[in-house]
Amino acid sequence: MLTIHHFLIISAALFSIGIFGLLTRRNAVVVLMSIELILNAASLNFIVLGKFVTPGLVTGKIFAIFIIAIAAAEAAVAMAIIVGIFKYRRTVDVEKITDLKW
Amino acid sequence: MLETIAFYFLAILTLGCAVRVVTTPYVFHAALYLVGSLLGIAGYFLMLDAEFLSAVQILVYVGGIVVLIIFAVMLTGEPGGRQAESSWTRTLPAFLVSGGIFAALVYLYSQTEFVRQYPVENNSGGYAQAIGEKLLSLGADGFILPFEVVSVLLVAAMVGAIIVAKKEGGK
Numbered sequence: 001m002l003t004i005h006h007f008l009i010i011s012a013a014l015f016s017i018g019i020f021g022l023l024t025r026r027n028a029v030v031v032l033m034s035i036e037l038i039l040n041a042a043s044l045n046f047i048v049l050g051k052f053v054t055p056g057l058v059t060g061k062i063f064a065i066f067i068i069a070i071a072a073a074e075a076a077v078a079m080a081i082i083v084g085i086f087k088y089r090r091t092v093d094v095e096k097i098t099d100l101k102w
Numbered sequence: 103m104l105e106t107i108a109f110y111f112l113a114i115l116t117l118g119c120a121v122r123v124v125t126t127p128y129v130f131h132a133a134l135y136l137v138g139s140l141l142g143i144a145g146y147f148l149m150l151d152a153e154f155l156s157a158v159q160i161l162v163y164v165g166g167i168v169v170l171i172i173f174a175v176m177l178t179g180e181p182g183g184r185q186a187e188s189s190w191t192r193t194l195p196a197f198l199v200s201g202g203i204f205a206a207l208v209y210l211y212s213q214t215e216f217v218r219q220y221p222v223e224n225n226s227g228g229y230a231q232a233i234g235e236k237l238l239s240l241g242a243d244g245f246i247l248p249f250e251v252v253s254v255l256l257v258a259a260m261v262g263a264i265i266v267a268k269k270e271g272g273k
Contacts, residue, residue, distance in 0.1 A: 002109055007146070008211045013117055014139075016204035021124030023196035024188045029129055029174050033136050036167065037120050040143045043155075051150045054219045058232045062245055064147075064155050065233070068162050069252045073259035075167045079174045080267035086178040 004052040011048065015041035028082045028092040035078075036071060043067040108149060116142030127184045129175050137168055154230040 014037055021034030043064040050060020086092050119138035126132050140163045147156035237245050 002105060004216050005211055006109060007150070009208060010113055010116065010146070012204055012207035012211070014120055014143075015207070016200040017117065017120040017124055019203055020196050020200035023199060024193050025124060026188060027129055029171060029178060030124070030132050032174075033123055033132055033171060036136065036163070036171075037123065037139065040140065040163075044143055044146055047147055047150050047152050047155060049216075051152070052218065053216055058229050058236055061152055061155055061229065061233055062236055064152070065158065065237075066248060066252055068158060069256060072162055072167060073256050075170055076263040077259050077266070079170050080263035082174055083177050084266050092178045 004048060007048040007052075008045065011041045011044040014038075014044070026093050026095055028085070028094050028097075031094060032075065032078050032082070036075070039067055039071045105149070108145070112142045112145045112149070115139075116146070127187065129179075130172070133168060133172050133175055136171070137164055140164055140168070151229070154233060 018034045018037035018041060021037065022031055025031050025034065046060045046063045046067070050057065050063075054060065082092055085097060089097060091097070116139050119135040119142065122135040123132045123139060126135065140159065144156045144159040144164075147153070147159055236243070237249050240246055
């Protein structure tokens, strides 16, 4: 019998994997993919809690739709910035892009 | 029983692909593993009676965002290229931090009592219809203001992306 905790642990694991990628990867595109994993963990959490805690409401699903919309906007802007940085610096290594570092 | 098998199959697909996204040295492979992970999440949405969300997930993420990511991979270096390896002085603290977050979340979930709230409204027309009505209703529990704000945000993000990515002094 599957309980709410099964699904919550999957989403917690996905979130932790995303955090790990965010902290270790040096390629800006892979850092962005880790952020997508984290956003997916969040929307999975909304769906799970919506299904198990408020089964008659669609509020959780509406929040998941908003997360997907925000993720699309964020991915487009981040890709434009990464491609723009690559044009000037010929690298997307986040450790070599230090222009704003004091 | 079938549900349990599907749950663990999707768990292996989602988490296995997610681990490969953050560990594979090839950026292009990471993008392909991301597709597997997102499809696993779409499967979970299907299991949780959110079939509309599952379709949106596949359309927007796999059809849109991953294609965008693959474009960025192609535009920022050779697709077969390896990315710089992280040293263990970076990997070990990151592992401790993410493991700590996971342990803390699991502990919190095990301590929390999730009380089922009984439904206050029933959606006889299916929940995709309920989502549509909720998104565009003006009442106290309607979501039309956030809906419109997200629309403006999407337009602003797309215009901003074009401005940032276009050629300097481009025509």
